[in-house]
Amino acid sequence: xxxxxxxxxxxxxxxxxxxxxxxxxxxxxxxxxxxxxxxxxxxxxxxxxxxxxxxxxxxxxxxxxxxxxxxxxxxxxxxxxxxxxxxxxxxxxxxxxxxxxxxxxxxxxxxxxxxxxxxxxxxxxxxxxxxxxxxxxxxxxxxxxxxxxxxxxxxxxxxxxxxxxxxxxxxxxxxxxxxxxxxxxxxxxxxxxxxxxxxxxxxxxx
Ligand code: SF4
Ligand code: SF4
Numbered sequence: 001x002x003x004x005x006x007x008x009x010x011x012x013x014x015x016x017x018x019x020x021x022x023x024x025x026x027x028x029x030x031x032x033x034x035x036x037x038x039x040x041x042x043x044x045x046x047x048x049x050x051x052x053x054x055x056x057x058x059x060x061x062x063x064x065x066x067x068x069x070x071x072x073x074x075x076x077x078x079x080x081x082x083x084x085x086x087x088x089x090x091x092x093x094x095x096x097x098x099x100x101x102x103x104x105x106x107x108x109x110x111x112x113x114x115x116x117x118x119x120x121x122x123x124x125x126x127x128x129x130x131x132x133x134x135x136x137x138x139x140x141x142x143x144x145x146x147x148x149x150x151x152x153x154x155x156x157x158x159x160x161x162x163x164x165x166x167x168x169x170x171x172x173x174x175x176x177x178x179x180x181x182x183x184x185x186x187x188x189x190x191x192x193x194x195x196x197x198x199x200x201x202x203x204x205x206x
Contacts, residue, residue, distance in 0.1 A: 007154035011055045014146055018095050021138055025099050028136060034121045035098025038082035042118065043075045047168035048091050049147060051154035057177055059089040070175050077172050091171070092147060100127045102134035103141070 026033060048056070060068070069085060070077040078086045084094070100117040108114070115127040115137035122130060127137070155165035 007051050007150050008055050010150045011051050046171045049151040050163045051151040053169040056089045100137035102137040102139045
């Protein structure tokens with residue numbers, strides 16, 4: 001992308017990089033990653049940093065989404081029949097679901113880096129035990145650190161001081177904000193058959 005003028009631009013750039021890395025990891029691990037549409041056991045009601053919230057809201061408005069269906073009884077209100085209605089605009093955390101994640105193992109005396117994943121993926125095996133190391137995993141800590149910094153910049157950009165960068169925003173607030181904005185009506189985006197709870201599309205069948 002060209003010069004990045006705003007924190008929202010930087011957030012979108014980070015999101016694109018996370019998606020690219022997720023794509024690489026999916027290509028590398030293939031069917032060993034068993035995360036598929038309609039498994040949504042890791043979906044929960046989320047709160048997100050203000051920059052992420054406003055980027056998602058802007059995406060939805062750009063797409064002409066005037067209202068969102070919400071299921072108050074679902075683990076995340078944006079699940080519909082096991083699919084994510086926010087799929088294209090979903091938060092970063094949802095883009096990491098199912099992938100092996102790199103982290104520093106505080107149980108190891110030398111604090112070695114290792115990888116972990118959802119217990120359902122890799123057929124329930126511990127990634128480290130089957131030779132999946134941090135180089136084959138998503139680095140979440142730098143992603144979170146960059147998101148944190150972009151969020152602070154976002155709050156500074158708002159000269160009116162309206163944004164408190166420490167106050168996370170419930171994703172469910174999208175419903176009322178979209179309604180209040182009364183944007184032109186259009187069908188909301190759906191997750192399609194690619195995925196239920198935020199994983200990038202897989203090459204394999206469900
Ligand atoms: S990470 Fe994937 S496989 Fe694991 S619970 Fe979530 S959706 Fe299911
Ligand atoms: S992937 Fe979608 S349904 Fe699942 S937690 Fe994220 S926003 Fe909610």
